[in-house]
Structure formats: structure tokens, C-alpha cells
Amino acid sequence: MAESSIPGAKHLPGSSLKSLDFLMVWVALAALAIVSGIFVPGTLAPSGLLAMLPFAAVLVIASIGQCLTIQSGGMDLSVPGSMTLAAAVVTGHADRQDGRIGSAVLLALGAVVLGGLLNGVAVTKLRIPPIVATLAVNALMLGFVQSYTGGVLQAVPPNLAALASAKTFGLPNTWYVAAVFVVIAAVAVNKTVWGRRLTAVGAQPESARAAGISVSRYVIGTYTAAGLCFGIAGILLAGYLQTPATTIADPYLFSTITAVIVGGTAFGGGRSRIVGTAVGAVFVSQLNVFLTATGAPSSITYLVQAAAIAIAVLLNSGGSLAEVRGYARRLVRPSHRAPTEA
Secondary structure: OOHHHHOOOEEEOOOOHHHEEEEEEHHHHHHHHHHHHHOOOOOOOOHHHHHHHHHHHHHHHHHHHHHHHOOOOOOOOOHHHHHHHHHHHHHHHHOOOOHHHHHOOOOOOOHHHHHHHHHHHHHOOOOHHHHHHHHHHHHHHHHHHHHHHOOOOOOOOOOHHHHHHHHOOOHHHHHHHHHHHHHHHHHHHHOOOHHHHHHHHHOOOOHHHHHOOHHHHHHHHHHHHHHHHHHHHHHHHHHHOOOOOOOOOOOHHHHHHHHHHHOOOOOOOOHHHHHHHHHHHHHHHHHHHHHHHHHHHHHHHHHHHHHHHHHHHHHHHHHHHHHHHHHHHHHOOOOOOOOOOO
């Protein structure tokens, strides 16, 4: 299905929505860098950036999973549960032994993939709204973590901690993992038949079903793939923190949604921006660092992210943006009609 047939992808006067949503996140990141350089320049120093990049890489991977579910017309709110479950299984099964890292990682990924599969089945077969279904699975996962760990996660094995915290050619290893995910996801979504069909499923599911595409299979596949992304993100985060807590993934739920929407992905499904999502994740990570450095309370972070989502949704909506343009035009061009005689 061509992108021009996707709802919300109409061309705007003088430019196209495609160009707008692609450039928006880069402009936002550049503006944030300027503001950070003026008010808290230390956050842009090499040491500050190296401290931010590992968390940005984790957010990139998790946000790619969220991007797939939003592209398919849904949303996954089981991010904290999936990431925490993966961290709990890796640390619990490995029991600080390097020789058990391989089996622990496989077991952890199997658990979160099963959770993603459960999300997909609940949404497609049981017809439960994605928000309700994924919240329920998130609660199920967190409940399992509490039972499995007693509320306290163990330390990760030394080799996993070394791998997650080490640098190669001056960049954190986690950043290379994130780059691999971005490349694979971008190619799969933009260059394959699977990606074109996923776009059709998210934009016009009834038309896709009439064309013989198994909508349920694609939706289930996206939630399963999202679970895998969340699981790997959770494992890397646990390895970097070395002694993770059961609350390590709480900030990532809203952050993944912000990164996806600011990155240009259509909120109602269809169009996705994988590279834009990755840039959006860097934007959100730097925004959090900036607000923390200025001493702003955590509540301000959520308010700013909510504002960013609202602005991004407005700019990504062709109809809404056209209305704003028309209103602005009327303000700067007053009516030239002759006054009505008394």
C-alpha cells in the first residue's frame, strides 16, 4: 500500500507531511541541544554524553518495540513488566555465575516473548482493547517478578556487567546493540513485504483483511517482537546497573511512547519512523538529563513529555495542522470586505 493512501499522509501546501514528521524530531533535538548548551553546558560535555548514552540506547531498543505496536494500530503498556521480568529472570537464573549467562538470557527472552504473544492473542482473538490487555499482562508480569524474587533482584554476573558497561572505540557497547536494532527494524519495516503489509494493517485493517492479509497474525507478530525488544532492553539495563531494582523500568513506559510519537510515527497506526524513533529516544534521554540537571522535580518531566506528545500529534495530523495554518493566515490577513452600512 502506497504511503499516500494512508490516513493522515496528505500533502500540505508548500511541503509534505512526510518531510515534516521526518524533520520535526531533528529540529526538536537541535533546539534541546542549544538550550542545554546555554543553561547546563555540562550535560553536553563528553563525560555527560557518555553517561547519558547507555540509557538512551536502552530506550532506543524499547522504543522500537513500542513503535511496532503503535504502527499496527495498538499500543503496549507492558513495557515495565517485560523489562523487569527479563532482568529478574537473568539475575535469578544466572545466580551471579558467568557460566549460566547464556541459558539465563534465553530463558528471560522466552518469558517476555511469551508475554508479548499473550498480548497479541488478547488483542486479536479475545478482542480486548490494547490498553486494557497490555496493562493486564504488565500486572501479571510484575506479580510474577514479586513472587520469583521476593521484591529484591540479585546482582548480575560479572561478565554481563562488564559487557553492558564497557566501551568500544569510545562508545558504550549498548549503543552498538541499539544501532543493530535500528538497522534491522528499519530494513524490515521499509524494505520488505512484511513491512508494507504491516503498514496496511495499521492504516486500514479492513482493507488489508479484504486483500487477504492475516491481520491477526501481523498484530500478534508485532506484540511478540515488541516483547523481545523490551526483554533485551531490560537485560542490558540490568547489566549496566549491575544491581537492578524491581522499579528499574518504571520510567520507560511513558518515555517509549514519547520517543515514538515525537519521532514521527502515526499515533493511530500505519506510518512508522524507525530512525525517527531512535532520534526521539535520544531527545527524551537528553531532556531527562537536562531537567534533572536544572533541579526540576520528576513531575515536570512527565508534563514536558506530555506536551511534546501533544505537539507531535498536532504536527503529524494533516487536518489539524491545516486548521492551524488557516487560523494563523486569518490572523495576519484581516478581511478586506467593505464595512456594512448602518
